[in-house]
Amino acid sequence: MAKRLLPTLNRVLIEKIVPPSKTSGGILLPEKLNKLNSGKVVAVGPGARDRDGKLIPVSVKEGDTVLLPEYGGATVNLGEKEYHLYRDDDILGTLHD
Amino acid sequence: MAKRLLPTLNRVLIEKIVPPSKTSGGILLPEKLNKLNSGKVVAVGPGARDRDGKLIPVSVKEGDTVLLPEYGGATVNLGEKEYHLYRDDDILGTLHD
Amino acid sequence: MAKRLLPTLNRVLIEKIVPPSKTSGGILLPEKLNKLNSGKVVAVGPGARDRDGKLIPVSVKEGDTVLLPEYGGATVNLGEKEYHLYRDDDILGTLHD
Amino acid sequence: MAKRLLPTLNRVLIEKIVPPSKTSGGILLPEKLNKLNSGKVVAVGPGARDRDGKLIPVSVKEGDTVLLPEYGGATVNLGEKEYHLYRDDDILGTLHD
Amino acid sequence: MAKRLLPTLNRVLIEKIVPPSKTSGGILLPEKLNKLNSGKVVAVGPGARDRDGKLIPVSVKEGDTVLLPEYGGATVNLGEKEYHLYRDDDILGTLHD
Amino acid sequence: MAKRLLPTLNRVLIEKIVPPSKTSGGILLPEKLNKLNSGKVVAVGPGARDRDGKLIPVSVKEGDTVLLPEYGGATVNLGEKEYHLYRDDDILGTLHD
Amino acid sequence: MAKRLLPTLNRVLIEKIVPPSKTSGGILLPEKLNKLNSGKVVAVGPGARDRDGKLIPVSVKEGDTVLLPEYGGATVNLGEKEYHLYRDDDILGTLHD
Numbered sequence: 001m002a003k004r005l006l007p008t009l010n011r012v013l014i015e016k017i018v019p020p021s022k023t024s025g026g027i028l029l030p031e032k033l034n035k036l037n038s039g040k041v042v043a044v045g046p047g048a049r050d051r052d053g054k055l056i057p058v059s060v061k062e063g064d065t066v067l068l069p070e071y072g073g074a075t076v077n078l079g080e081k082e083y084h085l086y087r088d089d090d091i092l093g094t095l096h097d
Numbered sequence: 098m099a100k101r102l103l104p105t106l107n108r109v110l111i112e113k114i115v116p117p118s119k120t121s122g123g124i125l126l127p128e129k130l131n132k133l134n135s136g137k138v139v140a141v142g143p144g145a146r147d148r149d150g151k152l153i154p155v156s157v158k159e160g161d162t163v164l165l166p167e168y169g170g171a172t173v174n175l176g177e178k179e180y181h182l183y184r185d186d187d188i189l190g191t192l193h194d
Numbered sequence: 195m196a197k198r199l200l201p202t203l204n205r206v207l208i209e210k211i212v213p214p215s216k217t218s219g220g221i222l223l224p225e226k227l228n229k230l231n232s233g234k235v236v237a238v239g240p241g242a243r244d245r246d247g248k249l250i251p252v253s254v255k256e257g258d259t260v261l262l263p264e265y266g267g268a269t270v271n272l273g274e275k276e277y278h279l280y281r282d283d284d285i286l287g288t289l290h291d
Numbered sequence: 292m293a294k295r296l297l298p299t300l301n302r303v304l305i306e307k308i309v310p311p312s313k314t315s316g317g318i319l320l321p322e323k324l325n326k327l328n329s330g331k332v333v334a335v336g337p338g339a340r341d342r343d344g345k346l347i348p349v350s351v352k353e354g355d356t357v358l359l360p361e362y363g364g365a366t367v368n369l370g371e372k373e374y375h376l377y378r379d380d381d382i383l384g385t386l387h388d
Numbered sequence: 389m390a391k392r393l394l395p396t397l398n399r400v401l402i403e404k405i406v407p408p409s410k411t412s413g414g415i416l417l418p419e420k421l422n423k424l425n426s427g428k429v430v431a432v433g434p435g436a437r438d439r440d441g442k443l444i445p446v447s448v449k450e451g452d453t454v455l456l457p458e459y460g461g462a463t464v465n466l467g468e469k470e471y472h473l474y475r476d477d478d479i480l481g482t483l484h485d
Numbered sequence: 486m487a488k489r490l491l492p493t494l495n496r497v498l499i500e501k502i503v504p505p506s507k508t509s510g511g512i513l514l515p516e517k518l519n520k521l522n523s524g525k526v527v528a529v530g531p532g533a534r535d536r537d538g539k540l541i542p543v544s545v546k547e548g549d550t551v552l553l554p555e556y557g558g559a560t561v562n563l564g565e566k567e568y569h570l571y572r573d574d575d576i577l578g579t580l581h582d
Numbered sequence: 583m584a585k586r587l588l589p590t591l592n593r594v595l596i597e598k599i600v601p602p603s604k605t606s607g608g609i610l611l612p613e614k615l616n617k618l619n620s621g622k623v624v625a626v627g628p629g630a631r632d633r634d635g636k637l638i639p640v641s642v643k644e645g646d647t648v649l650l651p652e653y654g655g656a657t658v659n660l661g662e663k664e665y666h667l668y669r670d671d672d673i674l675g676t677l678h679d
Contacts, residue, residue, distance in 0.1 A: 003192045376577055
């Protein structure tokens with residue numbers, strides 16, 4: 001049975017986006033187009049605390065598509081799915097069409 | 098005779114959850130499902146102090162099921178049971194059904 | 195399909211300027227003149243947060259031509275173009291004619 | 292002649308508790324039960340100073356039984372007894388029956 | 389075509405002073421007299437930001453002759469001239485006749 | 486001619502106490518009793534400055550007998566005597582009979 | 583022509599005192615008496631800035647005789663004389679007869 005994870009502090013739970021290696025028509029895509037390391041935000045923590053104990057809200061929100069750094073992040077297996085935990089400030093940006 | 102430990106600062110005393118390797122019906126579970134490194138919060142400290150000496154309360158509470166980092170934590174034997182001490186900010190998140 | 199990236203915090207998205215190796219008249223330029231590591235600012239984040247959680251605005255803006263450090267920066271491929279992400283305080287200066 | 296030590300800052304003077312290796316009836320105890328690294332607080336310093344120069348009181352007090360980290364602490368010989376000095380924040384918790 | 393560089397933060401653009409190896413009368417100068425690592429300030433940034441986001445002005449100004457540290461600084465080629473970028477606090481002092 | 490040293494900041498000038506290796510009656514003392522690394526405070530600095538530039542007074546005073554760490558401290562020869570300089574927060578405690 | 587150096591921040595310009603190896607009567611002095619690493623303060627900077635941008639004045643002044651650390655300091659040649667630059671907080675104390 002899959003459990004739900006609520007991240008602590010400024011941690012962000014990410015489901016990585018596996019880029020399609022073929023187009024919908026079956027044509028193989030060149031590797032360069034697949035290289036973007038991105039993911040979907042599944043859950044965010046309440047934020048880190050500043051030096052006065054106040055919460056600094058996380059800069060991304062559930063549902064955002066984000067650009068991830070090449071290294072870092074902790075792998076978490078919930079049920080049969082693999083997720084990754086990143087600190088908010090390790091997320092490089094949000095991706096938009 | 099078992100002693101009771103009250104953690105200092107933002108330390109959290111954890112009893113690790115040993116995942117069942119078989120279902121209740123005796124079927125062996127695949128290793129992937131067992132890999133979640135989780136524990137039950139047994140006791141929490143009063144919190145770390147911010148730069149003005151005020152206590153920052155710990156973000157988890159007794160009874161919470163938490164996701165733990167792969168490394169870190171200090172092993173503590175109280176009576177015949179093994180516990181682990183983590184800093185509050187090393188706990189990755191809380192787990193819910 | 196190319197995606198648009200909105201950088202987080204004080205990150206700056208840069209498109210590097212490839213210096214021409216020949217003049218418009220076809221004369222080869224000496225290598226020394228080509229060595230300036232510069233780029234065009236494509237997008238900037240909202241700024242890093244100071245110790246009170248307030249945003250410190252980024253010191254460069256979209257369209258600026260900037261001098262980049264020799265090392266550092268993360269490569270990002272969006273569509274068929276290569277971009278680079280730098281922290282605002284790693285940018286050495288702005289270039290003007 | 293034994294001297295008395297008043298620790299500075301947030302230092303805590305500890306007399307380690309040597310666990311009995313036999314019960315009072317003479318039965319050898321298994322090693323696991325002996326492993327708890329604990330001590331008695333003999334003296335505490337006035338506390339460390341925060342960034343405004345105010346004293347942050349030490350979180351343990353004379354007479355407390357405390358759980359100590361596996362490593363660290365400075366050995367001090369006063370008279371014929373061996374003591375250990377720890378920083379307040381290195382003490383893992385207080386032990387209660 | 390030479391570009392003009394406006395340094396960011398507390399960066400200072402320096403044109404190094406090459407000490408004459410002969411006097412104006414053609415006499416070779418001993419090496420010891422040449423060893424002073426100095427430069428002319430060409431441009432200064434607006435200053436670094438303190439923890440409240442306020443600018444701390446740079447301590448040297450355009451036209452100052454400054455003593456530079458033996459190591460450090462980034463080389464920048466603008467047009468056909470070589471310049472060096474230093475952080476304000478790496479500059480050792482100002483030189484006066 | 487011996488000079489007098491006024492330490493800067495939170496530095497403390499110490500004259501180490503060489504423990505007697507014999508009692509006044511000539512009996513050799515066991516080495517364990519000699520091991521205490523202690524000294525007499527000869528002079529103290531005005532204190533370190535906190536982040537607002539205010540002086541934080543040194544916690545020991547001239548004439549105190551102090552317990553010193555096993556390592557650290559700078560040796561200073563004034564006249565024919567050897568002294569040691571320690572930072573106030575490296576002093577482990579004050580010793581009292 | 584000798585230049586004058588005004589140190590930046592909390593830097594202090596020092597002319598080292600070379601201890602006489604003989605008395606004025608020509609008697610060789612034992613090495614121990616010569617070992618004191620001291621200097622004369624030639625110029626001081628305006629002070630480092632605290633976190634609010636205010637200047638923290640330097641704790642030594644022109645003309646002071648100071649005790650220097652065994653290592654550190656940058657050598658500066660002005661005219662034919664050798665000087666040394668130290669940070670104010672690296673100076674161990676002031677020496678008085």
